[in-house]
Amino acid sequence: MIESHTTTKQTRQRRTVPAGTLRRVLRTVEAADYCGVSASLFRKFRKKGPDDPGDHGPEFIKVSHNIVIYEIAALDAWIDSRKSRKAA
Numbered sequence: 574m575i576e577s578h579t580t581t582k583q584t585r586q587r588r589t590v591p592a593g594t595l596r597r598v599l600r601t602v603e604a605a606d607y608c609g610v611s612a613s614l615f616r617k618f619r620k621k622g623p624d625d626p627g628d629h630g631p632e633f634i635k636v637s638h639n640i641v642i643y644e645i646a647a648l649d650a651w652i653d654s655r656k657s658r659k660a661a
Contacts, residue, residue, distance in 0.1 A: 596644055597645040
């Protein structure tokens, strides 16, 4: 005799958020790709203390101990702050 087991899928309810209120964010690798730099550079930036000299990278949000996200607006602002009229 073959018994059949049926499992029910638990469905998650999606919260509806009014249009225009969502923040556009990227994880570290995607944010680095967006800016044209390596993810390891962003990780180095995050390890710098506020008193360390030099660039501290774009602002980030630490969601948990291993999840960091970047708002696209913050990435754009950081890119804009890096603009220079001098030849590289």
